[in-house]
Amino acid sequence: MIGVMMWRNSMRLSALALAMGLAAPAQALTMSEALTAAFNTDPVAAAALAERDAGIEVGVQERATRLPQVNAIGRMTTTDSRVGTTPFGTGYNERYNGWDASVQLRQPLFRYDFLARGRRADAQDQLAEMGFVARSQALMARVAERYLGVLQAQNEMTLAEAEAEAVAKSLGDTQKRYDVQLIAGTDLKEAQARNDLAQAQLLAAKQNVAAARDALDESTGRGHEPLAILSESTALPALTESSPESWLKLARIHSPSLLQAQAQLEVAQANVSSQRSSALPSLDFVASHGRQDDSDSRVGIAGENTAYGIELTVPIFASGANVSRIRQAQASLRSATAERDRASRELTRETQRLVRDVQTAQAQANAYARAAESAAAAEQATRYGYEAGKRTIVDVLNAQSSTVQARRTLDQSRYGVLLKTLQLKQQAGILTPQDIAAIDTLLSPAN
Structure with a gap:
């Protein structure tokens, strides 16, 4: 199981690498460095840590119900007393101060749900840890997606710049040919329209990079x-x-969503036992020691007392509330069982889909690479035909657009392979910072 310690150790290594990078000359930001920065600054990461710590305390509180409880009680009083008659004569009035203090120890000896409470505490720990792992992996996937999103947007802007430059060059060449009456005016208008469109697409690409x-x-x-x-x-x-x-075998072992659903089911099972125990006898060991001082009174006393023994509590009648709580817990158990089954089926479906998505993206990347080469060759042939007078400027512009679109699709498919692979590992619950570092080995420093 990918636990919290593995995550924290990985982040320590990432932080060390980041510190070393800061000491060196400025370089391109790697994806691992981006992840370390996100873990240190993103409020989502801080919330994940806080929610994990809060969840762990739920298990601590659950275990505490089986341990001794010690309470101290102190009291100071002022008493105004009026006694009408006494065996020895007339009554009297008096006002006096008194105090008493005691310490009580209570140790539960028997509850029907003692074992269930232990299982519930373990399940709460599991919920807290798996919730942290799920949020941590979601953070990794989000950082990777946004990092790759910037790279893809930059590539599209580069293509848009190249297309705008090529179209502007074609427009200039078309204008010269029109000036010497070698081509019709419709070709010039077509070239001008394509130039305007290329400029608009370039502006949109720059906006996408900024976003x-x-x-x-x-x-x-x-x-x-x-x-x-x-x-x-x-x-x-x-x-x-x-x-x-x-991948399904890995997911059923490591998936945080499935493990959380299983832990919720165990909590619901323990709750049924606990609610049943509320209608059954309970046994406690109780010990107390106290001191009382009312000696200021005419009949007051001062002394100490110690008591210990076994206390048995037998619920007799609770107006149907106990039975209602049992039915409520049983209904919650049925809901948790259905939720676990739903999570299992969804995990199967999503895992199979992502495996197919990755395989399809890899095949598409190879196909789009060949398509980009073919589009570039077709564009070159169209240019030769245009220079020989066999093709029109519209043909050239269409070939340029086809080449740019092929390159854009190729870039999208390559980034899609990387992102979908990370999403598949996230779905299976095995995504770690080492997977992000592995992508860094595929990246090159920017010029």
């Missing part, structure tokens, strides 16, 4: 620094396990 960097900055506080890039020649890694059954 992507703002999203990364929200999580890390370092979203506007230079980032490492994914080179076109970098080979993308294949899945270590290709069969959905292998």
Whole structure:
């Protein structure tokens, strides 16, 4: 199981690497450094730690119900007394001060749900830890998605800039040909329209880069620094396990969502036992020691007393409340059972889907790479035809757009392979900072 200690150790290593990087000359921000920054600054990370700590205390409180309880009680009083008659004569009035103090120890000896309370405490610990793991992995996936989102947006902006430059160059060439009456005016208007469209697309691409960097900055506080890039020649890694059954086996063991649903079921089972025990006898050992001083009174006393023994409590009638609470707990148990089954089925479906998504993305990346090469070759051939007078400027512009679209689709598919692989590991519950570091090895420093 991927536990909290593994996460914290991983983050310590990431923090050490970040500190070493800060001591060196400024370089591109790696994904691991972005993750470390997010863990240190993102409010979601702080909330995850706080919620885990709060959840752990629920288990501590549950175990405390089986341990001794010690209470001290103190009291000071002022008494105004009026006695009408006494065996020895007339009555009297008096006002006096008194005090008493005691310490009581109570140790539960028998509760029907003693074992159930222990199981519930363990389940609460499991809930707290799995909740932390789930939120931590969600943070990793979000940082990776936003980091890759910036890289993809930058690539699209680069393509938009190249397309705008190429279209502007074609517009200039078309204008010259029109000036010497080699082409019709419709070709010039088409080139001008494509130029306007390319400029609009470039503005949109720049806006997308700014939005992507703002999203990364929200999580890390370092979203506007230079980032490492994914080179076109970098080979993308294949899945270590290709069969959905292998991933399902991992997910059923490590998935935080399924483990949380199982822990909730165990809590519900323990609650049924606890509610049943509320209608059954309980046995406690009780010991007390106290001192009382009312000696200021004419008939007051001062002394100490110690008492200890076994206390048996037998519930007799609670107006049906106990039976109602048992029925409520049983209904909650049925709900938790159904929720566990739903989580299991959803885990199976989502895991199988993500395995297929990764495999499809890998196949698409290879196909889009060949399509990009073909589009580039077709564009070159169209340019040769245009220069020979066999093609129109519209043909050239269409070929340019096809090449840019092929490259854009290729970039999207390559980033999709990386992101979907991380999402698959998150779904299986095995995503760690080491997986983020593995992606860093595929990235190159930005120029």
